[in-house]
Amino acid sequence: MSESFPHGGNLRALAATAGRDPADILDASASINPLGPPPWLRQVLSAATGELVHYPDPDATALIAAAAERYGAPASHFVAGGGTSEILYALPRATGLARAVIPTPCYADYATAAHKSGMDIRRVPAVEFDDFAVHLDRIEGVLRSPSLVMLGSPGNPTGKVLPADAIVDMASRHPQCLFLVDEAFADFVPGFASLAGADRPHNVAVLLSLTKSFAIPGLRLGLLAASPDLAGWVRSKLPPWSVNTLAQAVGARGLADKNYLEAIRQALPGLRQRLADGLTRLGFTVLPGAANFLLARLPAEAPSSGEVCRRALTGHGVALRDCANFHALSDRFLRVAVRKEDETDRILAALAGVLDSPLAPSFAPKRGTPALMVQGTASNAGKSVLCAGLCRALARRGLRVAPFKSQNMSLNSGVTADGLEMGRAQIVQARACRLAPDARMNPVLLKPTSDVGSQVIVLGKPVGVMRVGEYIKYKPQAFAAARDAYDALAADVDVMVLEGAGSPAEVNLQAHDMVNMAMAAHAGAKVLLAADIDRGGAYAALLGTMECLAEADRARVAGYLLNRFRGDPSLLDPANAFLRRATGRDVVGVVPWIDNLGLPEEDSVTFKDGGTLPTAPPDDPDRLDIAVVDLPRVSNFTDLDALAVEPDVHLRRVRGVSELGRPDAVILPGSKNTLADLAWLGETGLGAAITALAGEGTTEVVGICAGLQMLGTAVADPLGLESGRKREEGLGLLGISTELAAAKTLAATRAVHADSKLALRGYEIHHGLTVPDNATPPHLAVTREDGSPLGYARPDGRVWGAYLHGIFDADAFRRHFLNTLRRRRNLAPIAHRTPYDLEPALDRLADVLEAHLDLPALLRRVGL
Structure with missing residues (x-):
């Protein structure tokens, strides 16, 4: 600490003394709010930036009005x-x-x-045996002449x-002070x-x-509450435009934010006690106090306070x-700022x-498992695929x-070996890690x-169907x-x-986030923010996302990934x-567009956007035409991924009768609301069109899971598990x-x-219990290994x-x-199995990422 600057908080000087980057310094010499700035800080600063072309309001009108409102005193009382x-x-x-x-x-x-x-200065020293308590009667004893009494509380x-x-009582007895x-x-x-309120005595x-x-x-902002006369005199001694535009805007907003200040008042006692307990264990004598710092006396055998500070700074x-x-x-005392738990540790x-304490091992910060997180500027930015590539x-x-x-x-899920349901994306990522789901x-x-x-579904088992409000409460x-679950899993690797979800900048969801920055905070993860540059607007999305993040969350972002780029990255x-100039973060990788990667999509966004399947029939008459019905609530459409890899197959999606045509096969995929989708088939006419094709016998009609149920005579939902509909034909x-x-x-x-x-090998995920009709029992199409029915077929x-x-995943x-479809078209069977x-695909993806990301640098960032 520079002798010419005796206060705490001189970060540049501290970093120079320590020989470290300022970002590596934990500054407990300055006592500011340990929770950091309020989440709205950056938005207020951004909104006020346009006003910087004008001089600041010399009277700080809005700021003073906010102070008057908060403290309940007229605006004329504040400076x-x-x-x-x-x-x-x-x-x-x-x-x-x-x-004084x-x-x-x-x-x-x-x-x-x-x-x-x-001024002449009269000091009234407190004593250590009384914990340096200030006794107002001792102060009052020296007020024989008009004085400025300066008190901290x-x-x-x-x-x-x-x-x-x-x-107040002392002030009333000494009106000349x-x-x-x-x-x-x-x-x-x-x-x-x-004492800043309106009932404050005139001489306070x-x-x-x-x-x-x-x-x-860094903004510098303070207020004085005083009598109007004194306030006016002090105001006259200050330079013009003393408070800049940005500080005025932040102050006005902050004074009105009662929740932010209440949050720190709720958090501080526990944080202070954590620090006090640790100092006591190390042999310090901690003096009682109520602020966001502690005064502590060094153990008798410890070096001087200056030496302890030097070693803590240079060594740690x-x-x-x-x-x-x-x-x-004396040189036996330190003041230590109260900080968050990890910083206190x-x-x-x-x-x-520094003290070479035998307790040192117990104070060593518990190092969590290194973690890297991919978040996106939007859904479908490629987070799932990028995570799979990083895993491999x-x-x-x-x-x-x-x-x-x-x-x-x-709506794309799978089942683990122990019968628990989870998202298909994490199943693929588990495979990339060479782990069982x-x-x-x-x-x-x-x-x-x-x-x-x-x-x-929680830990693989359904806990109920919830509307949005119900789930927020849950x-x-x-x-x-x-x-x-994270802690248990991370302990083994x-x-x-x-992987994040959507975008961390969805401000309507931030208050109850559990998948983006809140999870990153729990994991201590470094965040890579990904944007899909192929869609355009990637830089605006990255900058805008950062602008919507609270300071603590911005600090977690290690860099940016530009995904799906076509062209020369040097451009x-x-x-x-x-x-970099706007946010202080670098683009750490430009991932090129990867054609026909062959990994399953996480959800139905790409499928419904038309990114994976066309709608038109094939141009080549020798290719099989397989139409997939794009149900409104389609699920597990990844069942069809294996068909898409076959060179003789043209897989397309169908949303209406005009698109159906006369394909070789129609597939009804899974649905998360079978009865509603059955009704939709009837309303659009697709149900009747598919029935007509089945009657002609030239088109094979296949149903998977809910699709199987739709092929039958009726589906009933007496418990209302999927919707309010009770029965559909x-x-x-x-x-x-x-x-x-x-x-x-x-x-x-x-x-x-x-x-x-x-x-065959796959998984079952369904609420349905399907039974054959006695009058017209179908044939068995698929059975479990024990012979129990798993699917049904028309006799032909x-x-x-x-x-x-996953029924089509089996190559044979x-x-x-x-x-079978080819023979019906008089096309020769193909013996080769693709x-x-x-x-x-996973190895190819990993190759691309290793070529376009500095993985060693990223690993160093997470502590590996």
């Missing part, structure tokens, strides 16, 4: 300054008093300001609060009685530091306040190391890596059943389960790769430099009927195709369905199905 220090230095010159009375130890600038105004460095009524009460740290004290003035309360020391990057220059203290670990790239380096997404909203990798799965409700419980250099193509039951079938299943005897085999998701069966294997 705004560039920090309370500016006001403090102006006030003695405005009083006309020749003498200052109880010590106290803030050193009280005496400096009085001295520079030519809470005091600095002791943190002790003076009783407001006692100050002016009592200046510095309440710079008062906002941190629950139930504090401020109050300093109010917004700098400390709102963690904005922790800055502490040496109290040797406080009057009435770092402070205590540094002190334990890290696994190939010999690291034990696991994927995680705390909450997934998707584990429900802890996606502890919360939301499967929309309508525009306003979803089935909620979310704390869901997030607790997600955190526990070397590194975690987390992006000017824009990358702009982004089916297409009547199979002699089966289905009733949705409360129990959900979840199973990884081995099965057999009844006709070909070919082995041209209409069939099964509950088995897929080719059998396609060759393998459906995600491994080449």
Whole structure:
């Protein structure tokens, strides 16, 4: 700490002394709000930037009005300054008093300001055996002539609060004196009685530091509450335009934000106790105080306070306040700022190391599993794929890596070996890690059943269908389960790769976030922010996202990924430099467009946008035309991915009768609201058109899961599991009927195709119980290994369905199905089997990321 700057908080000097980057310094020498700036800070600054072309309001009208509203005193009682220090230095010159009375130890600038105004100074020292308590009767005993009495409440460095009524009583007995009460740290004290209100005696003035309360020391903002006459005199001593436009805007907003200040008052006692307990364990004597710092006496065997501060700074990057220059203290005292839990642990670990304490190992910060998180500027920015690629790239380096997404909203799901349901994206990512899928990798799965409700699945099991409001109330419980799942999973691996959802800038969701920055905070993850540059607007999206983040969340962002770029990356250099200047973060990778990657999509966004399947029939008559019905609530459409890899297949989606044509096969996929989608088939005419094609016998009609149910005579939902509909007539193509039951079938299943005897493997996810009609029983199409029915078929085999998701993943069966279609078209069967294997795609993806990202640098950023 520079001797010419005796206060704490000189970050540049601290960093130079430590030989470290300023970002590596934990500054506990300055006592500001440990929760950091309010979440709206950047938005207020941005909104006020346009006003910088004008001079600031010299009267700080809006700021003063906000102060008057908060403290309940007329605007004429308040003066705004560039920090309370500016006001403090102006006030003695405005009083006309020749003498200052200052109880010590106290803030050193009280005496400096009085001295520079030519005042005689009378110090009233407190004593250590009384914990440096300020006794007002001792002060009153020296008030034989008009004096400026300078009091801190809470005091600095002791943190002790003076009783407001006692100050008022003393002021009433000494009307010739002016009592200046510095309440710079008062906002941190629950139930504090401020003297800044309208009932303040005329000879009491109050300093109010917004700098400390709102963690904005770089803006400099303070207030004086005083009688109108004194306020006017002090105002006349300040330079014009003392408070700049940005500080005025932030101050006005902050004074009106009661919730922010209440949050720190609620949090501080616990944080202070955590620090006090740790210091006590290390042998410090901690003096009682109520502020956001602690005054502590060093253990007897410890070096001097200056030496302890030097070693903590140079050896550990922790800055502490040496109290040797406080009057009435000695080189045996430190002032330590109260910080957040992890920072408190770092402070205590540094002190334990400096003191060579045998307790040092117990204070060593518990190092969490290194974690890297991919968040996006929007849905479908490529987060799932990027995470899968990172998982494979890290696994190939010999690291034990696991994927995680705390909450997934998707209709594409799968089942683990132990019968638990999870998002398909994390199943793919688990494979990239060379791990078996584990429900802890996606502890919360939301499967929309309508525009306003979803089935909620926690740790693989459904807990109910909830509307948005119901789920928001349930979310704390869901997030607790997600955190526990993460902790258990992370304990078993070397590194975690987390995926966000949507965008962290969705401000309407930030208050109850559990999947983006809130999860990053729990994991201690470094965040890569990804944007889809192919869609355009990527730089605006990245900059805008950063502008919507609170400061603590911005600090988690390690850099940006530009995804799906087509072209020469060097053309992006000017824009990358702009982004660096605007946000202080670099573009750490430009990932090129990857054609035909062959990995499943996370949800139906790309499918419904037309990004994966065309709508038109094939141009080549030798290719099989397979039409997939694009149901409004389609789920698990990834069942069709294996068909898309076949060179003789043209897979397309159909939304209306005009698009249907006369394909070789029509597939009805899964649905999360079977009855509603059945009704939609009837309303659009697609149901009748598909029935007509089935009657002609040239088109094979296939149903998977809900699609199987739709092929029957009726589907009933007596419990209202999916919607308010109770029953819908089916297409009547199979002699089966289905009733949705409360129990959900979840199973990884081995099965057999009844006709070909070919082995199948997949998973079941359904509420339906399907039974054959007695009058027209269908044939078995698919059975489980134990022979129980899993699917049914028309006797000629041209209409069939099964509950088995992933049925086409089996290479032999897929080719059998396609060759059956070819024979009907008089096309020669194809003997060659195109393998459906995600491994080449995952390795290809990892190759691309390793070529376009500095993975070693990223690993260093997360601590590997």
